[in-house]
Amino acid sequence: MKRRFLSIMLAVMLASSLAACGNSGSDANSKSNKSASEDVAKDSSDSQKADSKNDDSDESINIYIGNGVFDSSMDPVKGFMSYGYPFVNEALIQADVNSNYVADLATDWSVSDDALKYTFNLKKDVKFSDGSDFTAEDVVFTYNKVKENQANNENADLSRLSKVEALDDYTVEFTLDKPYSPFIDIVAQLQIVPSDAYDEQKFETAPIGTGAYKVAQYDANQQIILTINENYWGETPDIEQVNIISMSQDTAYSNACSGQMDVVMVTSTYINEEIEGMKLHKLETMDVRNISLPTLTKQKKSDSKGKEYEVGNDVTSDLAVRKAISIGINRQEIINAAFNGEGVPAVNFTDNLPWASTDDYEDNQVDEAKKILEEAGWKDSDGDGIREKGDLKCAFEVIAPGNDEDRYKLATAFAENVKELGVEVKVRNESWDVAVEEENTTPIVWGWGQYSPTVLYSLFDSEMFLEAQYANVSGLTSKECDEAIEKAFNATNLDDAYAAWKEAQKISDAQYPYLYLVNIEHSYFINENLDISEDTQIPHPHGHGTPIICNLKDWVLN
Amino acid sequence: MKKRKNLVYESIRMVILLFLVSLLAFVLIASSPIDPLVSYIGTESTLSAEAKAEIVEYWGLDAPLPQRFMTWLNNIFHGDMGNSITYKKPVATVIGERFSYSFVLMMISWLISGLIGVVLGIICGLRQGGIFDRIIKLFCLITKSAPTFWLGLMFLVVFAVWLKLFPIGMAVPMGNLASEVTLGDYIYHLILPAITLSVVSMGEIVLYTRQQVVEILNSDFILYAKTRGENIGQIVKRHILRNVLLPAITIQFSSFSELFGGMALAENVFAYPGIGTATTAAALNADAPLLMGVALISAVFVFSGNMIANVLYGVCDPRIREAGLNE
């Protein structure tokens, strides 16, 4: 369950050779985006919600946003909220609604021509919630702390950071050993902790930050009570108290029905329901669901330490099978069946990411897909509706991992859909423990979505195969792809980096190592009197509903 | 004299058994396919290599199983049960917090099911074959056979979701700081799980008491009592209560094992933050230290129940003792 959240950026730490890049991070070279969010709430019965809140006058809201927040340490040094939607601590820069980096604790920044020096000017008059001043010293402390305890934080790989210095109280300079284009992503991910008050133990559940809210009470697996940070540098938020509730989804839904909740994340199971006084909002994400298709034939392979693994799959190792499935299935039909129509068909990473490939292809090409299979020798000669090639049936298993109803539904809908092509898919629901055991042999339903393009390195680079959990599970080995990835790391500016990332995807896409199915949407029932400021919602990264709190400080309760 | 000797013997036996039970639990947990280190720090661990090495050494994770057990035992005696991955707190603290919730829940249900159970059992026994008896018997058969979690689910839907009489989930109101929570809040959140647990544990005791009463009523001394002109009230007071109460209490005490299981299921259905939800969370998250702690506390709980029951057996007459062994 927890592992789901574990970023594959594990991967990055193993990168060996990297070189130049440089750019000032904030300028826009990303494509135009879809509107940040889309409200498809139904016109529910117009009956105004009777005041659902407790009668007391101070504004407090109860929100259910999945249980992800409760699963990990809240310490930024240990990687909390590094997907990019922090609410207690803040980073120097942050992503805006168009996935561009803009200032947060920094005011502006510059990158030297050799891409080895990043200089950030910091905001003045910023205080931590304990009243202490935020200065360059805190930045230096945070980065050094992470670098010293690199094993604590797989999300912010600082192995290429040679030093970080405070040029004065409000200027910080980072010096890299080697140019590393994703460094800017790290700056956006890593939130600053106070140098004086930092306490490894306390920050597990009660970090001190510069953000609009602070943790007032932490009840493990029950609730986190946030109250306003009186020292917040920005505009004081409207809502005085935010209670993040941990419970199962059905319990949260029931509580919403009885008027106890103001925000409830729901899966597609509930999107056709109506709750009095609440409206359904569907928010855009950068989160895709795909199924890994092992590209190697069944065999044994060893990792760099000599440990032997069973890898490969005799059916999915045939490119014809992978391609036929990818173009032959009907994604919209799958989404309708599995998710009641929630989500957008996807054949690649989402285009709300500047580095994601925009290459598109038609699906539902049933005849073409069948032709490919026929030509590759997959024929249904015994008339059971399933193709075979010699003794080998065109059949494989798909694991829907964890206790995730949606992934199971998606896999099942896919299995139904692919029958049309004469391919048999058997869906298994397994714990993550079992799933990772089999990740190199059995197709698995995955979920990816993050700002940093390093995910591509982890998914496609041949040197990642067998070296880390979740990394390159399809066993892709393409020299050209590896080179393109290296080029991206070495790029001299972000444009070049993005171009190289796209090239890497183009090469890997030709192999169809992952079957992309859907760009999911996050659905929430939201109190009609609560405005979650959809204009400032970023496209949600991976996080099972949690990212809605990315702009908590902008929420208004009427 | 003999009784005291029995008690000493019984106590020693219990301690040895407890030791062996924790050994059994330890072996079960340690033989899981999960890497021992991972089971101490979690899959998402953010510890440095040195810190990891420290944990390996502290808990002797590299050592063979017997030695690991001794290390664990030694640490337990020093009051250290390790850190819970799930709750990010020392296991002892987690168990302390959570078990107090569960203990209250279990004891309330235990009392309710015991009191009402004995009363219903006596009435049924006196009115053997009557409508009331039949209805109660059917009720007991159903509640005894109904899966706790299903019954809880039904109660939850009817009383909390539809009728909105009770809160759903948690032990305190949402968003209330610990200092604001009142005793009333606690009770309000406790009612539904307690009712569920009482109902599922009642069947056994009702049927048992009923049968005892029927047996007593058929016995010769009741016949004499009747011929002596004693009325029902006197018979109940003088003969039935005296003979039924102690065995019933004994049965109740020896049902701690089922009580714990029922509590765990009820808590999971009602999302009540006690030791039952902690148990499932620990096992699902591969949180070995907490799981071990839970196993230990549950064993102690069951043992204390059995111990009290055994002592009570000794007080009861030998006939009951036999009956108890036949259980």
Next chain:
Amino acid sequence: MSNKLNWSRKMTVLTLVIFAALYLLIIFFWGLFMNPGEYAVNYDNKLLMPSIGHLFGTDAMGRDMFKRCIKGLSNSIVIGLLASLFSSVVALIFGIASAVWGGVVDRFVKLAVDLCMGLPHLVLLILISYMLGKGTLGVTASVALTHWPGLTRIVRQEVLHLKSSQYVLASQKMGHSPVYIAVHHMIPHVLPAYLIGLVLLFPHAIMHEASVTFLGFGLPKEMPAIGVILSESMNYITTGKWWMAVFPGVMLLIAVILFDVIGETMKKLWNPNSGNE
């Protein structure tokens, strides 16, 4: 009570038991030989109310809930059977050995029984299931491995009782070996109580399987099982899809009650003096 009345009563009870056994057998075999197509996914039939076509309605994937329940109960009975099979062998061996040889053997058996009963049953189930990495194997093994202590106690008690009986003592005097005595005198006499214990073990096993599955340690989602169905249904009953929880629960309840009734009836028939009325 007159003999005649007693006899007719016995007949009624017997009919009831036969009826119950038949019901369970039908479910068992129907499920065992059911074509998976009967409860296959059908997205045109999502979440239908109970009707003639779908007695128990359908779930979110359009699977027929009635067929899923039958198959699920049947699976539960299989697990129950495995538990009984294992428990019966262990209990018989342990029970008889313990009573016949006494001494160290007896102590060992008693200790083993106490050990297994020292943890709450549910916790023990979870621990074993955890050890085996959860899933089907975990739940099957945990249910199978934990139901023998009760039965062992019964067998041991019965054998102890027999041991002091006249004909066993006589047989001993005649120089028969303990094994001979066990086979010729013990087993036939222990058999009734043992069989009753076995039947009564069934409802426990089924319920424990469902509970552990419900908690998330047991059978996977693709397997039709009452525990899976009920834990799924938690997501739907709050939105008014009551049939997804009510019928499967009732089915399980009926199965448990029937096994219980059969067991208790056997007990009464065999030992009319057990004082049950």
